[in-house]
Amino acid sequence: MKAIRRFTVRTVLPEPLRQLEELVLNLRWSWHHETLDLFRAVDPALWRAVRHDPVRLLGEVAPERLAALAGDRRFLRRLQDTADDLHEYLTAPRWYQTRSTPPGEGGESPTSIAYFSPEYGITAALPQYSGGLGILAGDHLKTASDLGVPIIGVGLLYRHGYFSQSLSPDGWQLERYPPLDPNGLPLTLLREPDGTPVRVGVALPKDRDLRAQVWLARVGRVPQLLLDSDVEDNDQAARDVTDRLYGGGGDHRLLQEMLLGIGGVRAIRAYCDITGHPEPEVFHTNEGHAGFLGLERIREMVSEHGLTFDEALEATRAGTVFTTHTPVPAGIDRFPRELIERYFGGPGDDDVPVERVLALGAEDYPGGDRTVFNMAVMGMRLAQRVNGVSALHGQVSREMFGGLWGGFDTAEVPIGSITNGVHAGTWVAPEILELAAREAPSVPESASGWESVRNVRGGEIWRVRRLLRERLVVDARRRLRESWRQRGASEAETSWIEDALDPDVLTIGFARRVPSYKRLTLMMSDRQRLRSILLDPDRPVQIVIAGKAHPADEGGKRLIQDIVRFAGSEDVRHRIVFLPDYDMALGQLLVQGCDVWMNNPLRPLEACGTSGMKAALNGGLNLSIRDGWWDEWYDGQNGWAIPSADGLATPERRDALEAAALYELIEDHVAVTFYDRDAAGLPRRWLEMVRHTIATLGPKVLASRMVRDYVERYYEPAAASARAMSADKYAGARALAAWKRRVAAAWPRVAVEHVESTGEESPHVGGLLTVRVLVDLGTLEPGDVTVEAAYGRVDDSDALVDPAYLELRGGEPAEDGRIRYAGEIPLARSGAFGYSVRVVPSHPMLSGRAEMGLVALPAAPPGMTNGDLR
Structure with a gap:
């Protein structure tokens, strides 16, 4: 008989072992190897059986074993030391607390930051992630904890998480959604002081409420709030809102995002009220899924502080970061506009009128779809600071969303970039960390310290790399055997798995989500050539593959089936394997055990891609299309760049060209370098590349660099802006909203009336070009604007290339109410040169010249630029 409900009964630990529960309930164990070693010592066999899940470990360990440990003085000393170490970690000042502008003392550092994400990859024991977005969010929280950055994480608790993947006999992806009991996870329920569970609610049409309880996870020093709609207050439809990650569509997806954004802000307010934690000054929206948090903050300010919608919008934007x-x-969530009207247009929504909500998410720019509500567009309009996740992705994002700032060149669209990083404690093998501590103890997070890696003995690097490769091979065989048995194979039919893969063969890893643009099967473009690479008698290659397709992506599932069928061929199945159910645990094995990390997306569709960073920190080399982070940091010595044919060929031709380049690199460069050994059996050139990779990429790819960048470039400026807006009962927000309203109304009359220049008759390098401009400001004052000249090199169409800007002096009245400005442009380069002028709004509380998307340019040409000055 099948149980109708599943729940977890927790073990009551003997008093001497009570600190084990404290250790389990703080997820620092997921990246702290000493704590993991302590859990392993509780029962090594059971630790392996429960797949390194300490909650399950303590739930299943025999009472006799607990009694024995309670009397084991050596274990108890070890337990006390580990608990003391955790306490010191949680309380001692860290990087953030020792900065020159400490939080809460008049400096710029925010006292608290809220970080919203729809998914988090903290540990495989808490399966609340599907891919790179969640893994990045998990690394962000862990690193914030390590640095002492006062972040509060906010997300949803999915009762079925993301799906578990298996394969059918013919290689088709199958999905299973195993139920999760929160009481069996490292979580506690957030409760009011009287012990009742906290409830937050979101109003729905027809007088319904979507209610949620709040689970608290401790990610080191970072509290993480996870909202769960499976409560008795809800009807069945509402209870199912948090059933699974990215489950359903339409109403279901919208309700998830309303609960995350609106309910998440309310959960933060409840948490801060109960615990005394400082209220966040900065809100960081990790993708558009959480964008509704801005609407809730606007509602709070309108209802609690008497602000208008526009005033509350300015106060909200000032303290919001959108990534x-x-x-x-x-990949961007879009909803029909009528669906938004249904959920935001009911009675009681006067503080946040539905027409204003719709305007925030409207694609009302050239090429936009007027019928949809775009969550990313709303997120950008609700945030004063926006960024992509690599330099190339920032450039692509400026092109994608440039219509929101019409009138400005793509380069001036206010979308910056902070390249992602990875959390070393989570992804770097303990053996690598031990080797670094022993052989290169001076490795800090600075380039000079990392240079000491170049002195690490090659034999030691090679020994550890072989150990990690062997660990991957052993686990891959186990996973293969389980998968083939699930697919119906007999024991006799799986005997070949004993010899699958080889710990001494060059091992390439390829693991990721399986949308079409990541091109899982590019390596199979020429199957015969791939076979010859795998089976080369002198320089064999083996490839370990993993990945999940979205349950609704039939095309992605076909790609998986193609690779599974090829990998099942008798002649190559010992050299190429597909491992199902890709999760964090498998990801760790892959990035640690593979010699080469391969990535071949369609450029430029990979926003960042951090798996190759993890491999690099473990001594792996990258073989990748120059996309995402690799475009930024490939230097010719830290791996190999696959030439990209983007823009030069049809899709089929492009795949063929890039696949041929991939094969050639593996055959003539990667394999040759790996197998070229000296008299001691060491691949000297390969080891030089490994040392160079770690020395040069180490300080760049760490999430500690990423989080410090967010603190210094986004969180601190956002906190300063938010304080300026809220001071003196939001006087700054009221003044800025009034000023923007006045400027926007007057802007149609702003015009550049006349431009003239002197000094262009015989210009030479080092000379000056005097520019004079007459501007009609209509009803605006000179203090409302900046008049500037843009100048520099021009291309064949007279477009300025990477122009510099000069603010023109003046502001004095001329005839007919016009205003006169002037300035001198330096002629610092020879060749084709040009200039133009423009008027932009200017206010000390704007984040930049393009914030309002308003610009006045000269009327079409005649001779306002000086074309070809030589």
Whole structure:
């Protein structure tokens, strides 16, 4: 008989072992190897059986074993030391607390930051992630904890998480959604002081409410709030809102995002009220899924502080950071506008009128779809600071969303970039960390310290790399055997798995989600050539592959089936394997055990891609299309760049060209370098590349660099802006909203009436070009604008290339109410040179000249630029 409900009964630990529960309930164990070693010592066999899940470990360990440990003085000393170490980690000052502008003392550092994400990859024991977005969010929280950055994480608790993947007998992806009991996870329920569970609610049409309880996870020093709609207050439809990650569509997806954004802000307010934690000054929206948090903050300010919608919008934007993670339009959530009207247009929504909500998400720019509500567009309009996740992705994002700032060149669209990083404690093998501590103890997070890696003995690097490769091979065989048995194979039919893969063969890893643009099967473009690479008698290659397709992506599932069928061929199945159910645990094995990390997306559709960073920190080399982070940091010595044919060929021709380049690199460069050994059996050139990779990429790819960048370039400026807006009962927000309203109304009359220049008759390098401009400001004052000249090199169409800007002096009245400005442009380069002028709004509380999307340019040409000055 099948149980109708599943729940977890927790073990009551003997008093001497009570600190084990404290250790389990703080997820620092997921990246702290000493704590993991302590859990392993509780029962090594059971630790392996429960797949390194300490909650399950303590739930299943025999009472006799607990009694024995309670009397084991050596274990108890070890337990006490580990608990003391955790306490010191949680309380001692860290990087953030020792900065020159400490939080809460008049400096710029925010006292608290809220970080919203729809998914988090903290540990495989808490399966609340599907791919790179969640893994990045998990690494962000862990690193914030390590640095002492006062972040509060906010997300949803999915009762079925993301799906578990298996394969059918013919290689088709199958999905299973195993139920999760929160009481069996390292979580506690957030409760009011009287012990009742906290409830937050979101109003729905027809007088319904979507209610949620709040689970608290401790990610080191970072509290993480996870909202769960499976409560008795809800009807069945509402209870199912948090059933699974990215489950359903339409109403279901919208309700998830309303609960995350609106309910998430309310959960933060409840948490801060109960615990005394400082209220966040900065809100960081990780992708558009959480964008509704801005609407809730606007509602709070309108209802509690008497602000108008526009005033509350300015106050909200000032303290909000929005990070976009996808250069693929299909990866952005869009909803029919009528669906938004249904959920935001009811009675009681006067503080946040539905027409204003719709305007925030409207694609009302050239090429936009007027019928949809775009969550990323709303997120950008609700945030004063926006960024992509690599330099190339920032450029692509400026092109994608440039219509929101019409009138400005793409380079001036206010979308910056902070390249992602990875959390070393999570992804770097303990053996690598031990080797670094022993052989290169001076490795800090600075380039000079990392240079000491170049002195690490090659034999030691090679020994550890072989150990990690062997660990991957052993686990891959286990996973293969389980998968083939699930697919119906007999024991006799799986005997070949004993010899699958080889710990001494060059091992290439390829693991990721399986949308079409990541091109899982590019390596199979020429199957015979791939076979010859795998089976080369002198320089064999083996490839370990993993990945999940979205349950609704039939095309992605076909790609998986193609690779599974090829990998099942008797002649190559010992050299190429597909491992199902890709998760964090498998990801760790892959990035640690593979010699080469391969990535071949369609450029420029990979926003960042951090798996190759993890491999690099473990001594792996990258073999990748120059996309995402690799475009930024490939230097010719830290791996190999696959030439990209983007823009030069049809899709089929492009795949063929790039596949041929991939084969050639593996055959003539990667394999040759790996197998070229000296008299001691060491691949000297390969080891030089490994040392160079770690020395040069180490300080760049760490999430500690990424989080410090967010603190210094986004969180601190956002906190300063938010304080300026809220001071003196939001006087700054009221004044800025009134000023923007006045400027926007007057802007149609702003015009550049006349431009003239002197000094262009015989210009030479080092000379000056005097520019004089007459501007009609209509009803605006000179203090409302900046008049500037843009100048520099011009291309064949007279477009300025990477122009510099000069603010023109003046502001004095001329005839007919016009205003006169002038300035001198330096002629610092020879060749084709040009200039233009423009008027932009100017206010000390704007984040930049393009914030309002308003610009006045000269009327079409005649001779306002000086074409070809030589």
